[in-house]
Amino acid sequence: MRKTLIAGNWKMNKTPKEAIEYIQLIKNQVDREDVEVVLCPPYLVLQLAVEETRGTHIKIGAQNMYYEDKGAYTGEISPMMLKEIGVDYIIIGHSERRSIFKETNEMVNRKLLKAIEHQLTPIVCVGESLKQRQEKVTIDYIRMQIKIAFKGVSEAEAKKTIVAYEPLWAIGTGKYASKEQAEEVCGAIRKLIADLYNDDVSQQVRILYGGSVTSKNANDFFTQKNIDGGIIGGSSINEDFISLVNYGH
Numbered sequence: 097m098r099k100t101l102i103a104g105n106w107k108m109n110k111t112p113k114e115a116i117e118y119i120q121l122i123k124n125q126v127d128r129e130d131v132e133v134v135l136c137p138p139y140l141v142l143q144l145a146v147e148e149t150r151g152t153h154i155k156i157g158a159q160n161m162y163y164e165d166k167g168a169y170t171g172e173i174s175p176m177m178l179k180e181i182g183v184d185y186i187i188i189g190h191s192e193r194r195s196i197f198k199e200t201n202e203m204v205n206r207k208l209l210k211a212i213e214h215q216l217t218p219i220v221c222v223g224e225s226l227k228q229r230q231e232k233v234t235i236d237y238i239r240m241q242i243k244i245a246f247k248g249v250s251e252a253e254a255k256k257t258i259v260a261y262e263p264l265w266a267i268g269t270g271k272y273a274s275k276e277q278a279e280e281v282c283g284a285i286r287k288l289i290a291d292l293y294n295d296d297v298s299q300q301v302r303i304l305y306g307g308s309v310t311s312k313n314a315n316d317f318f319t320q321k322n323i324d325g326g327i328i329g330g331s332s333i334n335e336d337f338i339s340l341v342n343y344g345h
């Protein structure tokens with residue numbers, strides 16, 4: 097039985113003061129034992145968020161990291177630093193990292209291997225553009241993203257890795273995929289994992305949907321057979337997140 101996971105990716109939103117006020121406002125209402133809730137605030141807020149959520153079931157994730165432990169990499173953050181302050185999850189290869197900061201599939205692979213080395217739970221993002229969807233190459237494109245990302249990842253580690261399907265055309269646009277479209281691709285991703293590893297791995301990997309998920313449509317997505325939760329942008333930085341986490345109630 098795969099446990100539902102809801103990750104709030106705050107992106108570049110909230111100052112430390114705003115973040116703490118917000119966490120204090122929502123924490124008791126998003127603290128569910130049956131759902132893994134992960135808050136992914138900006139780097140500056142991570143340590144405060146770890147402290148503020150202590151004693152709850154809420155976990156903290158970072159939105160990015162570099163693929164080296166330390167060294168002359170000005171402006172970067174290492175997995176060791178994240179681990180030491182109590183971060184448990186790491187988003188890798190978000191489409192904004194890929195498109196704005198030119199992260200390649202090879203970099204995603206290096207980050208995934210590094211996250212595993214430091215026992216951070218990776219959330220690896222994949223997804224197609226509108227053009228790719230129109231050209232009907234969605235699954236081929238995602239197959240390539242997954243194949244490269246998982247290169248060198250053992251079966252045991254693959255099981256613990258989380259994959260997030262985020263169609264680029266649905267991110268921050270209000271144009272979410274239909275539950276059928278999302279389920280179709282998440283099902284295909286599970287099949288790709290089975291082809292790369294085996295059925296046991298594919299049945300254990302959690303696959304999330306992301307792209308304009310709100311409290312209004314969360315239940316539709318999260319009750320699909322192959323969708324094990326979501327990665328939430330816009331609706332994770334306001335009170336809609338409370339209703340969203342309590343989907344189906």
Ligand SMILES: O=C[C@H](O)COP(=O)(O)O
Nearest residue numbers: 105267268307308329330
């Ligand atoms: O990481 C989250 C995704 O980019 C989705 O963002 P969104 O919910 O604002 O569409």
